[in-house]
Amino acid sequence: MIDKLQGIAQTIQILRLPSIAVGLISLASMVVIMFTSKSPESDRFLIPSVVGVLWAISTYSFIVTFRSVPEKANKSMKFSSKLKRNINRGWYWFIGVVFLGTTVAVMFVTYRMVSIWLKDYGG
Numbered sequence: 001m002i003d004k005l006q007g008i009a010q011t012i013q014i015l016r017l018p019s020i021a022v023g024l025i026s027l028a029s030m031v032v033i034m035f036t037s038k039s040p041e042s043d044r045f046l047i048p049s050v051v052g053v054l055w056a057i058s059t060y061s062f063i064v065t066f067r068s069v070p071e072k073a074n075k076s077m078k079f080s081s082k083l084k085r086n087i088n089r090g091w092y093w094f095i096g097v098v099f100l101g102t103t104v105a106v107m108f109v110t111y112r113m114v115s116i117w118l119k120d121y122g123g
Contacts, residue, residue, distance in 0.1 A: 002069050002092045005099075009066035016063045023056030047117040054106050065095060 030049040037043050069092050073082040 002066070002089065002096050005062075005066045005096050006069040009063050012059075013063060013067060015059060019056045019059040019063070023053055023060065026050075026052030026056060044121055047113050051110050051113055054109065058103065058106050062099060065099070066092070 026049045029045060030053065033043060033046045033049065037046075070085055070088045072089070073085040077085070
């Protein structure tokens, strides 16, 4: 699993800087909306900004975390080196499972927020 996640992270490596840009733009728009909003109508893009920040953080953290996963231990390594490598890979497995769980949570939050936003502003 972690080798597949590494392959995906390396494939979408080009999205690292755009995810930072989208995150900063979404965060800036959230701050502007929160501090300058005088009516519910001016809050129209707050929910999309929150969703944008969530996905930008998720994308960036995925790429940065999984772009360099340690390789599997080979037979020429000493026992202590194999153990250290396997513990390190085990940590990446744990982070991978946590990341999959947070991705499901972000998808659920996105679904709920977008459905509320469409109900309020979609017509």
